[in-house]
Amino acid sequence: xxxxxxxxxxYNFLINDNLNNVAMIxxxxxxxxxxxxxxxxxxxxxxxxxxxxxxxxxxxKKFKKDIVDKKRIKIxxxxxxxxxxxxxxxxxxxxxxxxxxxxxxxxxxxxxFKKK
Numbered sequence: 001x002x003x004x005x006x007x008x009x010x011y012n013f014l015i016n017d018n019l020n021n022v023a024m025i026x027x028x029x030x031x032x033x034x035x036x037x038x039x040x041x042x043x044x045x046x047x048x049x050x051x052x053x054x055x056x057x058x059x060x061k062k063f064k065k066d067i068v069d070k071k072r073i074k075i076x077x078x079x080x081x082x083x084x085x086x087x088x089x090x091x092x093x094x095x096x097x098x099x100x101x102x103x104x105x106x107x108x109x110x111x112x113f114k115k116k
Contacts (some may be wrong), residue, residue, distance in 0.1 A: 068108045
């Protein structure tokens, strides 16, 4: 069941006030999802801090060609791969997350680059 389907299910439950459906929602899952929601909030705070740092870096770039640093990206992904293995995290998950984040910030930098 996708996250969106879960939200729709809970929404319908609350709107319809159907008490018979309470048993269908596993209380352990609800508890775990609340923890996931807390983590998501922490992620948002970290993303805000990371974005502020990216803004500072962007202010110091003189040319658009300075935005994409393939060598640095390769080092970052290599470090994440190594650290993921040490922490017993699936490296494919972290690789995909970091690739997505790097791509998003590169796009952000191109949108916000101002010539000096």
